[in-house]
Amino acid sequence: MAEQERPQAHESAAGRAIRVLLVDDHQVVRRGLRTFLEVQDDIEVVGEAADGDEGVARTEELRPDVVLMDVKMPGMDGVEALRRLRELANPAKVLIVTSFTEQRTVVPALRAGAAGYVYKDVDPDALAGAIRSVHAGHVLLQPEVAGALLSQDESGGAQGRGGSLTEREREVLGLIADGRSNREIARALVLSEKTVKTHVSNILMKLDLADRTQAALWAVRHGVAG
Numbered sequence: 001m002a003e004q005e006r007p008q009a010h011e012s013a014a015g016r017a018i019r020v021l022l023v024d025d026h027q028v029v030r031r032g033l034r035t036f037l038e039v040q041d042d043i044e045v046v047g048e049a050a051d052g053d054e055g056v057a058r059t060e061e062l063r064p065d066v067v068l069m070d071v072k073m074p075g076m077d078g079v080e081a082l083r084r085l086r087e088l089a090n091p092a093k094v095l096i097v098t099s100f101t102e103q104r105t106v107v108p109a110l111r112a113g114a115a116g117y118v119y120k121d122v123d124p125d126a127l128a129g130a131i132r133s134v135h136a137g138h139v140l141l142q143p144e145v146a147g148a149l150l151s152q153d154e155s156g157g158a159q160g161r162g163g164s165l166t167e168r169e170r171e172v173l174g175l176i177a178d179g180r181s182n183r184e185i186a187r188a189l190v191l192s193e194k195t196v197k198t199h200v201s202n203i204l205m206k207l208d209l210a211d212r213t214q215a216a217l218w219a220v221r222h223g224v225a226g
Contacts, residue, residue, distance in 0.1 A: 017044040018135045021064040023055035023081070024048075024097070025073040029120065033068060033097070036124045043131060052076030056084045059092050066135050067094045071109055082112035086210060093134040097122075113211050116140025137181030139213050164206045170224055172199040176212055177219035 020043055022030045030048050037043050047062050049055040052069075053076040059067055067085075071078040082094055096109045096117035106117050115134040118127055130140060165173065168189075175185045182200065186193045200212070209215050218224075 017042050018066060018131060019044050019046045019062070019064040020131060021046060021055070021058055021062060021067045021092070022048045023050075023052070023058075023067060023073075023078070024070040025050050026070075029070070033127075037128070037131075040128050043128060052078055052081030052084075055081050056088075059085060059090055060088065064092050066131050067092050068097045068131075069094050069109075069114070071096055071098045071100060071105055079108045079112050082109060082114055086113045095130055095134050095140070097127075110141070110213055113213070115213065136183070137212070138179050139176075139216050140179075141213070141216070165203065169199050169203050169206070172196060173203050173215060173219045174224045176200070176203075177216045177224060179216070 020037060022033050022045060024030050024033075027050075030050075034045050034048070037045050046064050047058050049058045051073045055067065055069060055078075056076070069078045069081060076084075078096065078098075085092065085094065093115045094113065096106065096114045097120055098105065098109075098117060099120045100106070109117065116130065116139060118130050118140075122130070133140060171189060172185055175188060180188065182193050182196045185191070186196045189196070191199075200215075203215055204210070207215065207218055209218060
């Protein structure tokens with residue numbers, strides 16, 4: 001069983017801290033992550049889980065902003081946990097933290113809805129930056145993994161639907177492909193963030209895509225540039 005969540009929250013100078021859940025079957029890994037993240041003023045570790053099943057339950061219970069998820073775990077693994085969270089329409093962003101560098105391990109997690117991934121030997125400051133980035137709405141894709149995703153035809157029924165997008169939606173889609181968050185897109189296009197969210201929802205619906213990661217990949221595949 002994972003350790004209990006911390007009873008007291010951090011507050012950052014900018015407002016509420018980013019609430020993070022740790023999901024990894026190795027207690028020493030969870031402890032190391034917690035030790036580093038607890039010194040970050042704007043990040044709060046709200047709980048831990050030792051496998052995917054517990055991770056899904058704890059995500060539903062604690063409603064974290066970001067979940068750090070291992071891929072290979074006993075019982076329900078990280079990929080299946082991601083699928084379950086998508087079915088539950090949970091808004092938490094999932095950042096994969098893995099020791100496996102093979103594309104066959106990382107790519108299924110990204111397909112299942114992860115916002116990005118880092119390796120377990122990542123520099124601590126880079127990890128904190130990745131957490132802040134996915135929380136802000138960015139998609140973290142390293143070039144070799146993006147290439148692996150693009151090399152496989154996953155667009156399905158979305159292939160011919162690009163023509164249904166409005167010109168503004170194509171602009172938004174191009175900026176998603178550039179890794180921009182909704183706030184950054186709003187600034188770039190001089191729109192409200194609420195309007196951008198509506199455009200993103202319409203893009204996903206029209207292209208029959210599940211999330212921003214798939215939208216970014218669709219945009220790259222079809223030459224929609226920001």
